Amino acid sequence: xxxxxxxxxxxxxxxxxxxxxxxxxxxxxxxxxxxxxxxxxxxxxxxxxxxxxxxxxxxxxxxxxxxxxxxxxxxxxxxxxxxxxxxxxxxxxxxxxxxxxxxxxxxxxxxxxxxxxxxxxxxxxxxxxxxxxxxxxxxxxxxxxxxxxxxxxxxxxxxxxxxxxxxxxxxxxxxxxxxxxxxxxxxxxxxxxxxxxxxxxxxxxxxxxxxxxxxxxxxxxxxxxxxxxxxxxxxxxxxxxxxxxxxxxxxxxxxxxxxxxxxxxxxxxxxx
Amino acid sequence: xxxxxxxxxxxxxxxxxxxxxxxxxxxxxxxxxxxxxxxxxxxxxxxxxxxxxxxxxxxxxxxxxxxxxxxxxxxxxxxxxxxxxxxxxxxxxxxxxxxxxxxxxxxxxxxxxxxxxxxxxxxxxxxxxxxxxxxxxxxxxxxxxxxxxxxxxxxxxxxxxxxxxxxxxxxxx
Numbered sequence: 001x002x003x004x005x006x007x008x009x010x011x012x013x014x015x016x017x018x019x020x021x022x023x024x025x026x027x028x029x030x031x032x033x034x035x036x037x038x039x040x041x042x043x044x045x046x047x048x049x050x051x052x053x054x055x056x057x058x059x060x061x062x063x064x065x066x067x068x069x070x071x072x073x074x075x076x077x078x079x080x081x082x083x084x085x086x087x088x089x090x091x092x093x094x095x096x097x098x099x100x101x102x103x104x105x106x107x108x109x110x111x112x113x114x115x116x117x118x119x120x121x122x123x124x125x126x127x128x129x130x131x132x133x134x135x136x137x138x139x140x141x142x143x144x145x146x147x148x149x150x151x152x153x154x155x156x157x158x159x160x161x162x163x164x165x166x167x168x169x170x171x172x173x174x175x176x177x178x179x180x181x182x183x184x185x186x187x188x189x190x191x192x193x194x195x196x197x198x199x200x201x202x203x204x205x206x207x208x209x210x211x212x213x214x215x216x217x218x219x220x221x222x223x224x225x226x227x228x229x230x231x232x233x234x235x236x237x238x239x240x241x242x243x244x245x246x247x248x249x250x251x252x253x254x255x256x257x258x259x260x261x262x263x264x265x266x267x268x269x270x271x272x
Numbered sequence: 273x274x275x276x277x278x279x280x281x282x283x284x285x286x287x288x289x290x291x292x293x294x295x296x297x298x299x300x301x302x303x304x305x306x307x308x309x310x311x312x313x314x315x316x317x318x319x320x321x322x323x324x325x326x327x328x329x330x331x332x333x334x335x336x337x338x339x340x341x342x343x344x345x346x347x348x349x350x351x352x353x354x355x356x357x358x359x360x361x362x363x364x365x366x367x368x369x370x371x372x373x374x375x376x377x378x379x380x381x382x383x384x385x386x387x388x389x390x391x392x393x394x395x396x397x398x399x400x401x402x403x404x405x406x407x408x409x410x411x412x413x414x415x416x417x418x419x420x421x422x423x424x425x426x427x428x429x430x431x432x433x434x435x436x437x438x439x440x441x442x443x444x445x
Contacts (some may be wrong), residue, residue, distance in 0.1 A: 060405035060406070060407070060436065061406065062403050062404065062405070062406075063404055063405065063406040063408070063409035064371060064420075065399070065408075067402075068402060068416070072403070083347045094283060097279060097283060098276055098279045098280045098283060099276060099435045114294060132370065133369070133370070133371055133397065133399060134369065134371075134396045134397055134398065134399075135368075135369030135370075135371075135395070135396045135397055136396055139307065139396070140307075141307035142305050142306075142307065179286075179287065180290060181281070182287070182319065183290055183291060183294040183362075187294075187298070193303075194298075194305075195305045195307065195308050196308050196310070197307050198307055198308075198379055198396060198398055200398065200399055200400055200401045201400075201401050202401060203401040203402070203403065204280040209427070209428050209432070210428060210432055211400075211401045211402040211403070211428040211432070212402070212403045212404075212428075212432065213403060213404040213405055213408055213431070213432050213433075213436075214432055214433055215402070215405055215436065216403045216405070217432070232340075235289065268419070
């Protein structure tokens with residue numbers, strides 16, 4: 001991407017320089033996220049505790065799809081998270097490449113397995129929905145195929161950042177892959193408008209005229225909020241764990257070095 | 273600072289190049305990316321080589337569906353697929369999907385014979401993007417605002433806030 005640059009010097013930008021650097025400080029991130037995480041988790045559980053029973057038990061069936069329509073309440077939030085999460089991965093990757101924030105690298109590394117999981121759930125629920133309604137588990141239309149490509153991008157990123165002995169090199173390769181994959185996002189979103197597909201167009205294009213009855217729309221929105229908060233909480237917890245893991249490793253390395261050094265000095269001294 | 277700015281510019285230029293390359297590729301392969309052809313496409317470009325299988329999609333025309341039984345006892349159907357401008361007659365032997373009905377979207381895979389009859393080997397239902405409770409659909413039908421056999425539901429703004437609990441008895445409103 002770039003010529004050799006003094007990485008070590010740039011990896012730790014002086015604190016307080018620029019607005020972004022302030023939040024990239026791992027210590028401050030741990031303090032802030034530690035305070036936010038319990039609230040985020042609580043809000044996610046609350047939204048899901050309201051949204052899921054509302055959607056799965058108390059909302060009406062669809063006039064032609066019947067009870068099968070309830071797959072919507074999981075399928076659509078997973079599809080939104082698969083795409084929104086990928087946008088977050090792209091922003092994190094651009095931040096990591098341009099500003100070289102170690103925290104952005106860790107965030108991307110911990111995000112992609114979660115993103116792959118929601119995309120897999122989106123594909124699986126879609127397939128389960130397609131069989132009874134369309135009459136097929138899978139077709140190679142533009143929407144389904146582009147979401148499958150999105151799934152492979154998530155998996156590829158998760159594998160690539162872990163495939164290098166040098167973590168920094170892996171993170172850089174992963175960031176480049178993630179940014180190349182961004183071209184797939186508009187294809188996923190607009191595939192149903194650009195080409196004939198078996199998948200129907202979006203129901204929720206404008207919030208003032210959704211093609212869903214409000215009795216179906218409101219539980220969907222609460223479920224989507226709950227799943228989004230849960231997604232954010234899981235990614236935040238994973239990123240925190242990764243930061244702490246890295247700290248522990250740094251401390252262990254430092255301790256091992258300290259344990260070795262004095263004996264080396266003493267031996268050198270005794271010989272001399 | 274200048275190194276970061278340069279990296280940002282390199283990134284933006286790469287993105288621009290990649291984006292235009294993708295857009296050009298997708299435009300070039302436009303014809304291969306469609307999942308099905310509409311009857312108008314078939315009329316305009318002619319069927320893709322005689323006896324070559326392709327997918328035909330559209331709405332099942334109102335009043336065109338005839339269900340019969342094939343000599344071997346399997347269910348069979350004959351219907352017309354329309355996109356408003358043109359229609360093509362389709363025959364199919366086998367079980368139709370649950371959502372199949374007049375006015376519903378379908379995607380059929382098969383071959384167009386020289387007699388203009390499309391012999392399908394697979395029929396998939398293609399539903400639209402509207403979702404509504406049965407009471408609301410019934411109310412729209414009773415009020416004469418919507419006949420599902422004729423195609424898509426009326427604009428969503430006219431029904432997505434109707435209160436299903438107050439539907440029966442207030443049909444004409």
